[in-house]
Amino acid sequence: MRRLCFLGEKEGKFVQYISHQLESIGAVAILVIMCVTCVDIVGAKLLKWRLFGAIDIVMLSQVVAISLSAGATLLAGRHITVEFFLRRLSRKSQKVINLCVYFVLIAFTSIAIWRLALLGYSFYKSGEHSATAKIPLFPFPLVISIGLLPFVLKYLERISEELRKT
Numbered sequence: 001m002r003r004l005c006f007l008g009e010k011e012g013k014f015v016q017y018i019s020h021q022l023e024s025i026g027a028v029a030i031l032v033i034m035c036v037t038c039v040d041i042v043g044a045k046l047l048k049w050r051l052f053g054a055i056d057i058v059m060l061s062q063v064v065a066i067s068l069s070a071g072a073t074l075l076a077g078r079h080i081t082v083e084f085f086l087r088r089l090s091r092k093s094q095k096v097i098n099l100c101v102y103f104v105l106i107a108f109t110s111i112a113i114w115r116l117a118l119l120g121y122s123f124y125k126s127g128e129h130s131a132t133a134k135i136p137l138f139p140f141p142l143v144i145s146i147g148l149l150p151f152v153l154k155y156l157e158r159i160s161e162e163l164r165k166t
Helices: 009-046 054-075 091-126 139-164
Strands: none
Touching: 009 054, 009 139, 054 139, 091 139
């Protein structure tokens, strides 16, 4: 079983580092949302001027903020898990179920990454853009897929941890 453990301490730190960096980019997107909203509101109320494309910028910044911060919430253990049934089973049954769940999660997340990459390519080829500001949309499915990469890495790490358990 020891040979099947492919993620060690160093790789776990790498997953944390990547997630932290993506979370930082997500935090910048939240700052962009706040600044654009403030400028738009102040401009509308005081100067009778609206920021062109504010809704588009806020909408796309939300996509960036949410998708890039999601991996950090997984690492922090803030995702919802339902374990009351699993805890009543034997250790071996728990291990088998956990491994099956992690493999399914890796498969699902990998398919989502692949489909998002295809969607981004489709947006690129067709020239899709936002309604008001004409911001190209093709980078945003790719950003979401990048935000899902820490999930795959964390699930691989959890598989490795399960295989290390005796």
